[in-house]
Amino acid sequence: MSKVRVRYAPSPTGPLHIGGARSALFNWLFARHFGGTMLVRIEDTDLERSTREAEELILDSLRWLGIDWDEGIDVGGDHGPYRQQERLALYKPYTQKLLESGHAYECYCTEEELEAERQELKARGELPRYLGKCRNLTAQEKEKYIAEGRKPVIRFRVPDGKKIVVDDLVRGKVEFDSDGIGDFVLVKSNGLPTYNFAVVLDDALMEITHVIRGDEHLSNTPRQLLIYQALALPQPQFAHVSLILGEDRSKMSKRHGATSVLQYREDGYLPEALINFLVLLGWSPEGEQEIFSVDELIEQFSLERVSKSPAVFDMNKLKWMNAHYLKALPLADLTHLCLPHLEKAGLITKETAETDLPWLEAAVDAVREKMEYAAQAPELMRVFFGDTVLLDKDNEEVKQTLSLNTTKQVISALQQRAGELTSWDSATVRKLLKEIGKEIGVKGKALFMAARIAVTGQSHGPDLNSVLTLIGPKRAALRAKSVLDQL
DSSP states (O other): OOOOEEEEOOOSSSSOBHHHHHHHHHHHHHHHHTTOEEEEOBOOOOTTTOOHHHHHHHHHHHHHHTOOOSEETTTBOTTOOOBGGGOHHHHHHHHHHHHHHTSEEEEOOOHHHHHHHHHHHHHTTOOOOOOOTTTTOOHHHHHHHHHTTOOOEEEEOOOTTOEEEEEETTTEEEEEEGGGTOOOEEEOTTSOBOHHHHHHHHHHHTTOOEEEEEGGGGGGHHHHHHHHHHHTOOOOEEEEEOOEEOTTSSBOOGGGSOOBHHHHHHTTOOHHHHHHHHHTTTBOOSSSOOOOOHHHHHHHOOGGGBOSSOEEOOHHHHHHHHHHHHHHSOHHHHHHHHHHHHHHTTSOOHHHHHHTHHHHHHHHHHHGGGOSSGGGHHHHHGGGSOSOOOOOTTSHHHHHHHTSHHHHHHHHHHHHHHHHOSOOOHHHHHHHHHHHHHHHTOOHHHHHHHHHHHHHSSSOOSOHHHHHHHHHHHHHHHHHHHHHHHO
16 A cells, blocks of 8 residues: 545534544545645635634544644645635646546526526426536637626536446445436536535645545545546545434434534543544444543544434443543542532632632542543532532332431431541541431431431432532531521
């Protein structure tokens, strides 16, 4: 295999979405596996929607995921510029070459005429396409249109009756009939190249060897192959990766989970977890292994194991995978990940985050087994904040515990005994509960559930000993009183 050169070429019209991130990842893994070159360029000929802000969001998301590039935007290289808007002069000689060779022609049809043609074809049950009205205009006809103020587009002259074969590395041989394509636009009336024209020239001039992209681009490929052939340019190998579907097998959308990579970062997912999850959307390892290091992915990745079938985005699996990575994270790092969410929820301030850091780390440690992503921290850790609790009287276990004669005694004893204590640690808490149980003559669930309700108002939550240790004796007494007041 010649030296691999791949590219990720997003349009800067919004943040990096899950499908784009997976395409970038597959390209990156393929390049790294073969010791090749990864290139990032920007396709910004959509003037109305493209912004530099969106471009930076995309690049920032790639960096956060750990996807780096050897050539392109922010890096430079020998094949620039790397924004299409800055490459317009490079396209013009190829446009001229296609016109001179007869592979392209000027089309003066108006939007109204084209729409009428589309509607007529649809009415006849045929695929809408351009039928070639301007294919063979005379000089006089051109002059007439120019005099009317019409600005032409440049169309590619698609050959009749030709089978176009895409030899796809994922899908195998896919055949298209040229008669169903119609002469397509290469250059718009404002002088800007269309996607299909610019992408061919960019890939050829940047010496791209493999084009790995989503299968929504498969229908573009026969048009692109015709351009390669007309200009006698070397063709890359194509690999079209299947769509990502929601769990209901419809097109991925916000109802299936966030579609933006930035949203997952903001929600406290780890890039390693997202990378691990994304690679399994369409690629299958040889064994049953599901958790991979980046080095393992680079070593094992191949297009041969990329599936033709659509991948299903399983939000629960992503949460499970992220939880695995969170558990392996050093406690200081996990706490740092949780702090912005605790601050946003109003549970801490920047100042208390610094002064109470050891306590916050202990609180995070108490809930880390239940945490799937860092944005859950306020919900999971709220039990450690505040002097009062709201009794969940609708909960069956709470109601059952409150129906016991001993429950109120346990809560009262906890309020009194905790308020008297000055030293407080895990051993003290265990001893205190044991003494209360012995004093009242209760043990097991009747004791510990009553104590949990006394300080949380709930029947479930973090380890009771951890909760009591972390809230301290004064807060334990205040909470027990607030529960007694609700009885």
